[in-house]
Amino acid sequence: MGRRRNKRYQRAGRCPHVRKSGFQRRKLSLTSLIDVIFLLLLFFMLSSTFSQFSEVDLATAGQGQAPSEAQPIFLQLRTTDLSVNARAVPLAALAEALRPLMSDETQVLVSASADVTAQRLTDLLVTLRAIPGLSVQVLVPS
Structure with a gap:
């Protein structure tokens, strides 16, 4: 039916x-x-990740280079502050603080404390990369 x-x-x-x-x-x-x-x-x-990845070129220390006559600039990076040759400088004013210390080929040695985040170190390296005439080397504790 x-x-x-x-x-x-x-x-x-x-x-x-x-x-x-x-x-x-x-x-x-x-x-x-x-x-x-x-x-x-x-x-x-x-x-997915929400932060953008950027590639930062790190120069390796070369052997056999002649020592430079100019004094290297020593940057010490900590979680809360940054010092240039033992003088505290904010990251935003880093370029202005480095100008009087720079010569033709200025070498910058970066020492980061153990508790510094990778993002803070990357921010510093990006800021240094924007300044022409700098040779940046990151010191790694052995």
Whole structure:
């Protein structure tokens, strides 16, 4: 009886969700699809990094170089402050503090304390890289 009724509705065009074979088509639920897409979006957002990576070239100490006549500038980097030749200088004013000490080929030696973050060291190296005529070497404790 149920099959006959479905065919009758199908011929009359009243029941669009019934197939020719007489079986009812299940309605497609988008809720589960939306849930899966939301979970994938959440996963990719949380697994990605939000900070930009930058590449900083570090010069290695070369052997056989003639010693320079100019005195090297010694930078000591700590978590809270920065000192240039034992004189405290803020990072924003580093370029102005280095100008009077610079010559043609100025060598800068950077010593970082053990508790300095990599981001703080990178910020210092990017600032030093923007100043022309500097040769920067990072001192690593042995």
